[in-house]
Amino acid sequence: xxxxxxxxxxxxxxxxxxxxxxxxxxxxxxxxxxxxxxxxxxxxxxxxxxxxxxxxxxxxxxxxxxxxxxxxxxxxxxxxxxxxxxxxxxxxxxxxxxxxxxxxxxxxxxxxxxxxxxxxxxxxxxxxxxxxxxxxxxxxxxxxxxxxxxxxxxxxxxxxxxxxxxxxxxxxxxxxxxxxxxxxxxxxxxxxxxxxxxxxxxxxxxxxxxxxxxxxxxxxxxxxxxxxxxxxxxxxxxxxxxxxxxxxxxxxxxxxxxxxxxxxxxxxxxxxxxxxxxxxxxxxxxxxxxxxxxxxxxxxxxxxxxxxxxxxxxxxxxxxxx
Amino acid sequence: xxxxxxxxxxxxxxxxxxxxxxxxxxxxxxxxxxxxxxxxxxxxxxxxxxxxxxxxxxxxxxxxxxxxxxxxxxxxxxxxxxxxxxxxxxxxxxxxxxxxxxxxxxxxxxxxxxxxxxxxxxxxxxxxxxxxxxxxxxxxxxxxxxxxxxxxxxxxxxxxxxxxxxxxxxxxxxxxxxxxxxxxxxxxxxxxxxxxxxxxxxxxxxxxxxxxxxxxxxxxxxxxxxxxxxxxxxxxxxxxxxxxxxxxxxxxxxxxxxxxxxxxxxxxxxxxxxxxxxxxxxxxxxxxxxxxxxxxxxxxxxxxxxxxxxxxxxxxxxxxxx
Numbered sequence: 001x002x003x004x005x006x007x008x009x010x011x012x013x014x015x016x017x018x019x020x021x022x023x024x025x026x027x028x029x030x031x032x033x034x035x036x037x038x039x040x041x042x043x044x045x046x047x048x049x050x051x052x053x054x055x056x057x058x059x060x061x062x063x064x065x066x067x068x069x070x071x072x073x074x075x076x077x078x079x080x081x082x083x084x085x086x087x088x089x090x091x092x093x094x095x096x097x098x099x100x101x102x103x104x105x106x107x108x109x110x111x112x113x114x115x116x117x118x119x120x121x122x123x124x125x126x127x128x129x130x131x132x133x134x135x136x137x138x139x140x141x142x143x144x145x146x147x148x149x150x151x152x153x154x155x156x157x158x159x160x161x162x163x164x165x166x167x168x169x170x171x172x173x174x175x176x177x178x179x180x181x182x183x184x185x186x187x188x189x190x191x192x193x194x195x196x197x198x199x200x201x202x203x204x205x206x207x208x209x210x211x212x213x214x215x216x217x218x219x220x221x222x223x224x225x226x227x228x229x230x231x232x233x234x235x236x237x238x239x240x241x242x243x244x245x246x247x248x249x250x251x252x253x254x255x256x257x258x259x260x261x262x263x264x265x266x267x268x269x270x271x272x273x274x275x276x277x278x279x280x281x282x283x284x285x286x287x288x289x290x291x292x293x294x295x296x297x298x299x300x301x302x303x304x305x306x307x308x309x310x311x312x313x314x315x316x317x318x319x320x321x322x
Numbered sequence: 323x324x325x326x327x328x329x330x331x332x333x334x335x336x337x338x339x340x341x342x343x344x345x346x347x348x349x350x351x352x353x354x355x356x357x358x359x360x361x362x363x364x365x366x367x368x369x370x371x372x373x374x375x376x377x378x379x380x381x382x383x384x385x386x387x388x389x390x391x392x393x394x395x396x397x398x399x400x401x402x403x404x405x406x407x408x409x410x411x412x413x414x415x416x417x418x419x420x421x422x423x424x425x426x427x428x429x430x431x432x433x434x435x436x437x438x439x440x441x442x443x444x445x446x447x448x449x450x451x452x453x454x455x456x457x458x459x460x461x462x463x464x465x466x467x468x469x470x471x472x473x474x475x476x477x478x479x480x481x482x483x484x485x486x487x488x489x490x491x492x493x494x495x496x497x498x499x500x501x502x503x504x505x506x507x508x509x510x511x512x513x514x515x516x517x518x519x520x521x522x523x524x525x526x527x528x529x530x531x532x533x534x535x536x537x538x539x540x541x542x543x544x545x546x547x548x549x550x551x552x553x554x555x556x557x558x559x560x561x562x563x564x565x566x567x568x569x570x571x572x573x574x575x576x577x578x579x580x581x582x583x584x585x586x587x588x589x590x591x592x593x594x595x596x597x598x599x600x601x602x603x604x605x606x607x608x609x610x611x612x613x614x615x616x617x618x619x620x621x622x623x624x625x626x627x628x629x630x631x632x633x634x635x636x637x638x639x640x641x642x643x644x
Binding site for chain 2: 025209212213215219220223225226228229232302304305306307308309311312313315
């Protein structure tokens, strides 16, 4: 057990953070500052990060990793294998997760997927042989990346962890304990499906509508028409979750509306991704939910409509004439 | 009967055109050029139209009414009462239709509503006492207004007429005959509900999606996701129509898709209205259909979602800080 490994030699569990977006930078830096060996596996910007270090502005604090202390590479083979691998890439790259994670963790490593949407944990289990626990990590956080190794943490930050297989609950407890020691609010749920669908109750209405309507959360909730649409979408997601066997009470909708009313106005990453011409996480956040609910006979027509509009808006620009 | 009145004295039926947008200008000018007395009741621009006349570019022809021949006013009391009143305003002004049309027609006049959406004929019947036939007029036309008394007719132009009450079918035939003599393709249907809902099968997907996605009809049909959404929306409208007793065959969806594939790429007026900050015809095109279908137990969730998003996008801008 990794717990024994840590307590036996007194060392902190080592972490490889895959992806240096806002989420990866925030939690990886917190873990590093708390004394964990942290390695960074990034698609681009490795040279800049190696040369300039990492800096995260988090709730008024400046968290910094000096260049001499940064262990960063673009290939897993160039990094030591870690006890825990945190997948903090966008889901749009999940098609090559197996390749990306090969060798990133020690034999029996825990892989924690810090993404939105459905389905990534199953992909990890299928494509990364030799993995121990596979955890879902749901990040309730407002944070933005500003450049290679640079991020700003604006608000919230709690992480909910849940294991793909319930016998791996201890691994979820271990990662949660590490995060808490690093100053991150962390909770563990035993039902990954419930955890993922609860997050979708928020992501499905707000990610899509904020992107399509170029609006922040507060504007959507202040308008009667879009507030009703948000509520209808939440109902649709809850009905899909319940039909798929994930027990989310119908009253969760009003909880989520109230929580968002109380939130600082926020632009979900999908809005920023659309504005910047980056790929949108439509498969993981929308299609998987629609497909899962349809298999148990529950249509999600509003969710499907949103997905189609997002897919249109996010389509690659035509090549310029030559 | 107006037919007798015309044939008895050999004169052409007189028309008051209410609203000098693209639709009013196009059909009113055609009728005037064909020899009908045409009077214009406009909300704004009466002085400019009186001074400069009316000019419509229609399929390569320049149709012109000289200033000396223009009869235009901003109040119905300032115009002679006509045999036929054509309502060519946006539905967003339908709240004051009774007031707008008072005295515009002779006793027993025919009122023909050249608008999209549902419900305007019933409003006219209820609010304009002394009216004879009330007709729906469905204009399948691509045309744009360029300024007071100026419009361009780009493509199509057929009008389908249907009476609110079937006993007024002869009045629909008369107006259709006048339009045909003026060079307009015109048809008569005996079922106004079928006529209006058939038009909605096109307007509900394309008006809203073209506006929300800032796209022309061809772009929506070329993308697999939005093409499927257009088809789903059409299915939803057809199901609503059928439940409400209007017999539109399910195959009408594929007819409409094929017809739009064959059309020149088009920007529906709702897209232009949104871009120009003008009010959107959400009530007449979306809400009435959703309400009608809901009353007979058929939900239209995609249509409702579109309406909510349009209402958000079309909301009045906040007042500037003082």
